[in-house]
Amino acid sequence: MNRPYLKPMGMRKTRQIQDFIFWIILSIFLVFFLFIFFWMFVSSFKPNLLIVSDPPVWFFIPTLAHYGEVFARNPFARYLFNSLTIAVSSVGLSLVVGLPAAYSIAKYKQDGLALALLVVRMLPGITFLVPLFIVYKRLGLLDTHAGIVITHILTVLPLIMWVMIGFFEDVPSELLDAALIDGCSQLGTMIRVMIPLSLPGITAVAILSFISSWNNFIFVLILGGSKTMTLPLAVYNFLTYGQVNWGALCAAATVVTLPVLLLALVVQRFLAGGLTMGAIKG
Amino acid sequence: MQQKAGPNSDQTGQTSDSSPEPPFESGGARQEDQKPRYAPSGGLLGRAFALIDRNLAYVLPAPAAIVILLLMGYPFFYTVSLSLQRVNVTMTRFTFVGAENLLEVLTADARFLSAFWITLYFTVASLMLELVLAMIMALVMNRTFRGLGVIRTLFLLPLVATPTATSVIWLIMMEPSIGILNYFLEAVGLPPSLWVAGERSVVPSLVWINTWHGVPFVMLILLAGLRSLPTEPFEAARIDGASKLQEFFLITLPLLKGAIVVAMLFRAIDTLKVFDAIWIMTAGGPGRRSETLHIYSYLTAFEFYDLGYGSAVILVFMVIILVISAVLIRLRQRAWL
Numbered sequence: 001m002n003r004p005y006l007k008p009m010g011m012r013k014t015r016q017i018q019d020f021i022f023w024i025i026l027s028i029f030l031v032f033f034l035f036i037f038f039w040m041f042v043s044s045f046k047p048n049l050l051i052v053s054d055p056p057v058w059f060f061i062p063t064l065a066h067y068g069e070v071f072a073r074n075p076f077a078r079y080l081f082n083s084l085t086i087a088v089s090s091v092g093l094s095l096v097v098g099l100p101a102a103y104s105i106a107k108y109k110q111d112g113l114a115l116a117l118l119v120v121r122m123l124p125g126i127t128f129l130v131p132l133f134i135v136y137k138r139l140g141l142l143d144t145h146a147g148i149v150i151t152h153i154l155t156v157l158p159l160i161m162w163v164m165i166g167f168f169e170d171v172p173s174e175l176l177d178a179a180l181i182d183g184c185s186q187l188g189t190m191i192r193v194m195i196p197l198s199l200p201g202i203t204a205v206a207i208l209s210f211i212s213s214w215n216n217f218i219f220v221l222i223l224g225g226s227k228t229m230t231l232p233l234a235v236y237n238f239l240t241y242g243q244v245n246w247g248a249l250c251a252a253a254t255v256v257t258l259p260v261l262l263l264a265l266v267v268q269r270f271l272a273g274g275l276t277m278g279a280i281k282g
Numbered sequence: 283m284q285q286k287a288g289p290n291s292d293q294t295g296q297t298s299d300s301s302p303e304p305p306f307e308s309g310g311a312r313q314e315d316q317k318p319r320y321a322p323s324g325g326l327l328g329r330a331f332a333l334i335d336r337n338l339a340y341v342l343p344a345p346a347a348i349v350i351l352l353l354m355g356y357p358f359f360y361t362v363s364l365s366l367q368r369v370n371v372t373m374t375r376f377t378f379v380g381a382e383n384l385l386e387v388l389t390a391d392a393r394f395l396s397a398f399w400i401t402l403y404f405t406v407a408s409l410m411l412e413l414v415l416a417m418i419m420a421l422v423m424n425r426t427f428r429g430l431g432v433i434r435t436l437f438l439l440p441l442v443a444t445p446t447a448t449s450v451i452w453l454i455m456m457e458p459s460i461g462i463l464n465y466f467l468e469a470v471g472l473p474p475s476l477w478v479a480g481e482r483s484v485v486p487s488l489v490w491i492n493t494w495h496g497v498p499f500v501m502l503i504l505l506a507g508l509r510s511l512p513t514e515p516f517e518a519a520r521i522d523g524a525s526k527l528q529e530f531f532l533i534t535l536p537l538l539k540g541a542i543v544v545a546m547l548f549r550a551i552d553t554l555k556v557f558d559a560i561w562i563m564t565a566g567g568p569g570r571r572s573e574t575l576h577i578y579s580y581l582t583a584f585e586f587y588d589l590g591y592g593s594a595v596i597l598v599f600m601v602i603i604l605v606i607s608a609v610l611i612r613l614r615q616r617a618w619l
Contacts, residue, residue: 025422026433033440033494039462040451056462101346108339113347120354122607124555124576127600128353130583130593131360134373154353161346185331186338215444217558222584232446236562239450246454253447264442268435 040257044250051246066251076234076255083230086145087213090152091160091206098160099202103190105161106168107176114165121158125218128154136223143225151219156209163208167201168194207267211260231256364593371587383594394595396570397578398602400485404574405553407489408496409546415493416500416545421530423501424508434502441498445558452491453478453563478563484572491559496552500545507541508534540614547610554603575599 043051045062070076105113132151133142141147171194179189195202217232224233235252238245334341365384368377387394419437423430440448455463456477464474477487515533524532557576560566566573566581573581579599583592 019427022422022425022427029419029422030433030436033437033497036448036451036455036494037439037443039455040447043454052460056465097345097349100342104339104342110339110343113343116350119604120350122551122603123354123600124557124603126557126576126579126583127361127596128357130364130589130596131357133584134360134589135357137373150353153349157346157349186335187331190338190342211442215442215446217446218580232444232558235444235446235450239453239562249450249454253444253450256444256447260442260444261439264438265435268431268438 037257037261040250040253043247044254046247046250048245048247051250066245066247067255069245069248070251070255074234074238076231076252079229079231079234080255082145082228083214083232086148086152086228086230087210089145090149090156090213091209093149094153094157094160094209095202095206098157099164099195100190102161102164103168103194106165117158117161117165121162125151125154129219129222133222142223143227145228148220148224148228148230151223152213152216154219155216156213159209159212160205163205164198164201167198167205171197204267207263211263214260361593361597364590365597367590369589373587373589376590379590383591384597386591387594387598391595393570393573393578394575394598397573397575400572401554401574401576404485404489404492404556404572405550407486408492408553409549411489411493412496412500412549413542413546416497416504419497419501420504420508423505434505437498437501439498440495445495446562448495449491449559449562452559456487478572479568481568481571484564484568488560488563488572491563492553492556495559496549500549503541503545504538507538511537543610543614547607547614550610551603551607554606575602 044066045064046057046060047063047065050057050060101113104110105117128151136142136147141150175193175197176189179193180186184192215232216230217236220228220230220233221236224230229237231252235249235256238249238252366378366380368379368383369375423434455461456479458464458474458476458479461477463477467474475483475487478484511534515537516529519529519533555576556574557580560572560574560577561580564572566577575595576599579592579596582588582595586592
């Protein structure tokens, strides 16, 4: 190993073998972790008769019947719209409220606030749901978009703040000092220097929290209803009501998951950093 | 806790950064120096702006603090007060009963106790499995190769995919008679399993699903940790003739301790809270074999509509999460010292 010049040819050979083994192991991991998505996707195009066949059928003529069932016989387009508006508004509102607060916690080292935030992040949503249920019932907020958006802020806001604190702390303070010396106000420093510099982080956290809101199930299960039905709840209802139609179930699951998976692939550059940043910095 | 918006006392000593001093610490001439030089030339608007600008440490976090207090602080205290009451199903009569609910949860509720042990089993098993798998994967991936970014993202998909949807697909794949997992088991000569339908196999099946979901996160953190390790100890070990195994257990593992504890902390918090997958796949069954604390909390409050007792269960559940997290946080501080 230490004297490669002694036998260069042999070295290259072992190197190639190592690479080969590495890719084999990696492929096994990938198949292991991603098979479920492949199976979901394939089954959503499989004719119903073949879905329940044993042994499983791998080659078949694809059908769009399940997607037809999902979109024509159920208002899935409306569920999609609900999911989208709820996620976008809760993320938007949380960004407006959360970014200045995260900046302040990072800049003025308000560790007490950070600790409170950590506690909030640890608690399960159900901790707040009984009182919210009672209050919502009295105020008539059950099964309203506003009501669901408010609860989604519960999970999205702490997430945004937590990740952004870490991100803001990483921006060198010399840049801010320079702006101050040049006569910029404190507020101006934040808006004109810090926010633009942190745009990649903000994008990452916005996407992360969009996904978290999109995936949320328990809030709408308890506080939602037919008017605010989001995609995850619709998929769940597919499972529980009426006869179970596996093909349609797979199609519905694909409709819910695909936007998230595509989003993850498109923004992969930001994603890994965003997911771990909150954890590592913390 | 949240309403204390000002800088903390531990900041007193820091005068090097450019932040404005808190009003109660008059820094004398130095503070004059640090005043931003936009110099509002009088006028009500200018003075208001200056006031905001000088107290930014209070103004900026205020909206978030109000939202958090309103949405989380208030419900929290409401839950505490509800746990001291008996509430009828129609939510029309609230009777104060003192600590009766809490005492019953802690001393006389066999169902709660069983949920506690199931939650603990589920969490510990998940964390162990995740750590081992993630460590193997991180060690394999700790090299430079083409396509690292894409492959890392592919591994992240289980983490971001909608749990409701993936749970449904797992349910289909784990179907005992025609599910594909049993087909695979039989193909390699293993006996088929009942998966989530079996009393003994339900928690291991759920552990596997939770592991599948959590491994990518742990792997990312361990990989970041591996990549930031210093090279000198490894060179020294190689010169001393250490084997690969010795290298791993005597150098890599101790150096990674911090990253491991962080990953476990975040996964422990998430795993204690798992609801979607369990609710969708088993709803706590068969029997009550997969009834975790979160499922039991949900059932008491929102299926039986026993809001008083449900609040007591939720409160104890919450304290358990906080205690476990606090222990792990202590451990992490220790690991990094």
